[in-house]
Amino acid sequence: MSHRILIADDEPHIAELVRICLEDSGVRVLEARDGEAALAIARRERPSVVLLDVMMPRVDGFEVCRRLKEDPLTRGIVVLMLTAGARPADRERGILVGAQGYLTKPFSPVELASMLAENLSRLPLPESP
Numbered sequence: 001m002s003h004r005i006l007i008a009d010d011e012p013h014i015a016e017l018v019r020i021c022l023e024d025s026g027v028r029v030l031e032a033r034d035g036e037a038a039l040a041i042a043r044r045e046r047p048s049v050v051l052l053d054v055m056m057p058r059v060d061g062f063e064v065c066r067r068l069k070e071d072p073l074t075r076g077i078v079v080l081m082l083t084a085g086a087r088p089a090d091r092e093r094g095i096l097v098g099a100q101g102y103l104t105k106p107f108s109p110v111e112l113a114s115m116l117a118e119n120l121s122r123l124p125l126p127e128s129p
Contacts, residue, residue, distance in 0.1 A: 003120055004047035006030040008038035008064065009082065010056045014105065018051060018082070021109045025116070035059025039067055042074050048123050049116060052099070054083040054090065062097050069098035078119045082107065 005027050009015045012033075019029050030045055032038035034057040042050060050068065054061035061081060068074040080101040081094040091102045101115050 002026050002028055003049070003123070003125070004028045004030055004045055005116070006032060006038065006041055006045070006047040006050045008032040008035070008050060008056065008061070009053040010034060011053070014053070014082075017109075018112065021112050022116070025113070027120075033057075035061065035064045038064050042068055042077060043071070046074065047077060049078045049080060049119060051080050051082045051112075054081060054085050054094070062093055065094065065099050066097040078123070080115060080119065082112075 005022060007015045007018045007029060010033050015031050022029055030041055030047060032041050036058045038050065038052065039059065052061045052064055061083065065079045068077055068079060079099045080103060081099045082103050082105065083090070084105045086104040094102045100119060103112060103115060
């Protein structure tokens with residue numbers, strides 16, 4: 001079974017760009033367009049990694065991350081924030097709610113691939129949900 005990665009971003013062009021960056025890496029890509037959908041998909045599919053935008057409808061990324069880390073079913077998911085919020089306070093808040101990494105938009109596909117590879121290398125291959 002390959003790793004599953006959830007892209008949670010309300011901007012379709014960003015999600016598509018991330019999907020293209022991941023195409024050749026052998027992972028299964030899941031997508032959510034708002035925070036509520038991201039939480040539901042994460043609980044159902046238990047992805048290895050969530051690439052999480054901060055500014056999303058319904059529930060923002062900080063709250064999604066906090067809820068994922070509080071839930072015993074999802075707390076082991078690696079959360080990488082992928083957002084336009086480049087202020088140090090945004091980065092600090094992401095880390096405080098449990099994100100393991102923070103990448104600002106516009107992002108470098110090489111930097112994204114490197115961050116994902118680093119985090120995935122520490123994880124065992126997932127079991128089926």
